[in-house]
Amino acid sequence: DQQVKQNSPSLSVQEGRISILNCDYTNSMFDYFLWYKKYPAEGPTFLISISSIKDKNEDGRFTVFLNKSAKHLSLHIVPSQPGDSAVYFCAASVQEYGNKLVFGAGTILRVKS
């Protein structure tokens, strides 16, 4: 069962514009959410996270929005840069259960210059 879903396998955006990556989850026990970026032949790099007690978290060009009632979160990148081209993974966990992350399948972001 896919508890975390990223329904868009890929996204193409022009440099300077906004990139919006989406993620849905089914397990209402998830209370901590993270976004990772991954380049080929490297491990995932942490980008930004959000606790379920918040609905927004911002860090520079990256903002994550959480809609608990819809079980949906999104990552906004503004402005998008060619170096942002990578695979983006959404992940979720239940903090009480430790560090077990459940990942989505990933979205390939291509930022065109």
Place this chain on the structure above:
Amino acid sequence: KAGVTQTPRYLIKTRGQQVTLSCSPISGHRSVSWYQQTPGQGLQFLFEYFSETQRNKGNFPGRFSGRQFSNSRSEMNVSTLELGDSALYLCASSYKNIQYFGAGTRLSVL
């Protein structure tokens, strides 16, 4: 601080063999988790160790095992390798709910 270090980076084994992968966490991190990444199944949680004890386990057969040492370094072992075990194995160490990943070990089973 140095990041998470995984060794070796690449491994080639044959069916039926066993393999041991190593992970050195970021200094001061006591939790180490292991994940398997394959094209078909994506990133899947294997297990987590904290203070030398397994704290969490994913849905993998008993051929997959791990351990953690007193210095927080961790190893995972896969016995009786199968072709389907070919994957990128990632290790992550954790601090305040954030997991930091190593570059992974690419295992190919022939």
